[in-house]
Amino acid sequence: xxxxxxxxxxxxxxxxxxxxxxxxxxxxxxxxxxxxxxxxxxxxxxxxxxxxxxxxxxxxxxxxxxxxxxxxxxxxxxxxxxxxxxxxxxxxxxxxxxxxxxxxxxxxxxxxxxxxxxxxxxxxxxxxxxxxxxxxxxxxxxxxxxxxxxxxxxxxxxxxxxxxxxxxxxxxxxxxxxxxxxxxxxxxxxxxxxxxxxxxxxxxxxxxxxxxxxxxxxxxxxxxxxxxxxxxxxxxxxxxxxxxxxxxxxxxxxxxxxxxxxxxxxxxxxxxxxxxxxxxxxxxxxxxxxxxxxxxxxxxxxxxxxxxxxxxxxxxxxxxxxxxxxxxxxxxxxxxxxxxxxxx
Amino acid sequence: xxxxxxxxxxxxxxxxxxxxxxxxxxxxxxxxxxxxxxxxxxxxxxxxxxxxxxxxxxxxxxxxxxxxxxxxxxxxxxxxxxxxxxxxxxxxxxxxxxxxxxxxxxxxxxxxxxxxxxxxxxxxxxxxxxxxxxxxxxxxxxxxxxxxxxxxxxxxxxxxxxxxxxxxxxxxxxxxxxxxxxxxxxxxxxxxxxxxxxxxxxxxxxxxxxxxxxxxxxxxxxxxxxxxxxxxxxxxxxxxxxxxxxxxxxxxxxxxxxxxxxxxxxxxxxxxxxxxxxxxxxxxxxxxxxxxxxxxxxxxxxxxxxxxxxxxxxxxxxxxxxxxxxxxxxxxxxxxxxxxxxxxxxxxxxxxxxxxxxxxxxxxxxxxxxxxxxxxxxxxxxxxxxxxxxxxxxxx
Numbered sequence: 044x045x046x047x048x049x050x051x052x053x054x055x056x057x058x059x060x061x062x063x064x065x066x067x068x069x070x071x072x073x074x075x076x077x078x079x080x081x082x083x084x085x086x087x088x089x090x091x092x093x094x095x096x097x098x099x100x101x102x103x104x105x106x107x108x109x110x111x112x113x114x115x116x117x118x119x120x121x122x123x124x125x126x127x128x129x130x131x132x133x134x135x136x137x138x139x140x141x142x143x144x145x146x147x148x149x150x151x152x153x154x155x156x157x158x159x160x161x162x163x164x165x166x167x168x169x170x171x172x173x174x175x176x177x178x179x180x181x182x183x184x185x186x187x188x189x190x191x192x193x194x195x196x197x198x199x200x201x202x203x204x205x206x207x208x209x210x211x212x213x214x215x216x217x218x219x220x221x222x223x224x225x226x227x228x229x230x231x232x233x234x235x236x237x238x239x240x241x242x243x244x245x246x247x248x249x250x251x252x253x254x255x256x257x258x259x260x261x262x263x264x265x266x267x268x269x270x271x272x273x274x275x276x277x278x279x280x281x282x283x284x285x286x287x288x289x290x291x292x293x294x295x296x297x298x299x300x301x302x303x304x305x306x307x308x309x310x311x312x313x314x315x316x317x318x319x320x321x322x323x324x325x326x327x328x329x330x331x332x333x334x335x336x337x338x339x340x341x342x343x344x345x346x347x348x349x350x351x352x353x354x355x356x357x358x359x360x361x362x363x364x365x366x367x368x369x370x371x372x373x374x375x376x377x378x379x380x381x382x383x384x385x386x387x
Numbered sequence: 388x389x390x391x392x393x394x395x396x397x398x399x400x401x402x403x404x405x406x407x408x409x410x411x412x413x414x415x416x417x418x419x420x421x422x423x424x425x426x427x428x429x430x431x432x433x434x435x436x437x438x439x440x441x442x443x444x445x446x447x448x449x450x451x452x453x454x455x456x457x458x459x460x461x462x463x464x465x466x467x468x469x470x471x472x473x474x475x476x477x478x479x480x481x482x483x484x485x486x487x488x489x490x491x492x493x494x495x496x497x498x499x500x501x502x503x504x505x506x507x508x509x510x511x512x513x514x515x516x517x518x519x520x521x522x523x524x525x526x527x528x529x530x531x532x533x534x535x536x537x538x539x540x541x542x543x544x545x546x547x548x549x550x551x552x553x554x555x556x557x558x559x560x561x562x563x564x565x566x567x568x569x570x571x572x573x574x575x576x577x578x579x580x581x582x583x584x585x586x587x588x589x590x591x592x593x594x595x596x597x598x599x600x601x602x603x604x605x606x607x608x609x610x611x612x613x614x615x616x617x618x619x620x621x622x623x624x625x626x627x628x629x630x631x632x633x634x635x636x637x638x639x640x641x642x643x644x645x646x647x648x649x650x651x652x653x654x655x656x657x658x659x660x661x662x663x664x665x666x667x668x669x670x671x672x673x674x675x676x677x678x679x680x681x682x683x684x685x686x687x688x689x690x691x692x693x694x695x696x697x698x699x700x701x702x703x704x705x706x707x708x709x710x711x712x713x714x715x716x717x718x719x720x721x722x723x724x725x726x727x728x729x730x731x732x733x734x735x736x737x738x739x740x741x742x743x744x745x746x747x748x749x750x751x752x753x754x755x756x757x758x759x760x761x762x763x764x765x766x767x768x769x770x771x772x773x774x775x776x777x778x779x780x781x782x783x
Binding site for chain 1: 556
């Protein structure tokens, strides 16, 4: 029974998958048999909780039947998620599963975490006497949230290619690995017609929730560009270009892709750049159109603050309080609009 | 100097030299060469010929022998279709981890001579390879290849199969580690309670001391510790310690205070990992130890780090640098120290040739020093190629 509880807490484990297989359940049974009605209901609940609370949620795991329903709800939730057919939703669901696993994992023994880490093929060294956990830097880089300063590799002790981590940090790394794994697994799958038919009302309801949510977070069309609301980095790049100073390639790229994301047309972007003393219409047009994707295969996204800093185009001496709260120049600009709206 | 340009004769001279070189020497192709993109610049040609792939070795050799090439590059990345015109169609499969250290990118080198610049870069390069790649990251020596760039720097290619798939953000993290970006004080220093006072049932800390790492600790902790000890010893040994400290950017009164504080006893305490100093002095030690031990890869903050770019073109080992005539030559990992590009990368002939030198130059090449004033000189072919490439001379 104890083992069954573990399986239901971690339904993504190979062992759990094996358990389902061993019980010879067909997809049709899962979807149709009244016996699994509860599993289906929990499946939908997992999705809704994940979207709302970033966690698929806890249910009682007292009886054997509780556990079995919990285990079976996982593949059901995944099948439905694929049918919702929305990237944002799938990301959100994967996060919900991963966060849920993390909350359980921090209470497990280190040895248990190591077993799970093995499933993700992490290269880990563990000294039981000293309780020292070390992880190979590649597995760390792949999964640790290194955009936080304390998670940066430099703020860890590195010894012969292995980084020292604590129990809780290993759990967090597993969380990230799980999230990535669910994302890519679901991305590769297609919606099963019978799943869609059986859950069509749930799927439509979820799709509606997602659309409403999207509308809520979407800011009003930026329309006319307000130069005063530009983040310091973009102001800096723009004024340097306009002053005819030599702006590194990455800086020009950042500005143009940023303006492009604000839905500025090529001509409008060129107008902004044309005040530069060394402006050459033909050359600039080619470059801008390359970045905006009108003559190349990709439309490039503007770099985030982290990237801007590494490329040395974040004017560290000019950043303000809003900058410190944001991780992307675009979110700075959007927040500025928000500030103005709330003032009114 | 601005008006001085390479004449047709000089260009022809270089072109012939390079053709002869590619006809008679075997340039090794990189591993999995059919997965690589190649790119070329020809003598007198405009722009770069890109998106070239080769399926057979002979195709490649025929090409480099029949085309007058001044620069040859290949992609550090592997592609399914290396000759496709867009990155998307190329279909990226992985890439070597590349470090490109060039004196162009280093701060305060403009005033130095070519030889001195090469020396400065070499020091940074040695730190990168020895202290970081081999020690901290523990890369196997057989996966690390080192090259002189043919110009003013060095390239390091890491080919460990483990890291080929790293994306650009993951590579940036490695660069940040090596360049010491975003190191937190709290990783290095922390307070330790050294005395306790009892009040009734409870105990309270009564004394604290500041702990710093010891030199034998792994990673950045040990590195900073060694860096601090080095600075302390440098100051102790110096005949004018106050001036030394001022060079480090410490003001007069702080310098005096710090010096007074650095008794023999205090120095030995630092070596044991006890740094009882004011916040200001702590910061001074940390910042300077960091600056001395991290690898400087770019001047200020403006250079595009090559390492993060997973679709980078890099000079082909064994080829010649079009602006120097020097060879992109492999450096054995235990020979970085003694490597001298102006000896070991010189491959062109020593046949004397008459040139007009437009810019005075003092350079030691192939163990011979040349102090050339503006005017006509007869010099070896390899030196002529170097000077023409740098727009400092022309054939007459």
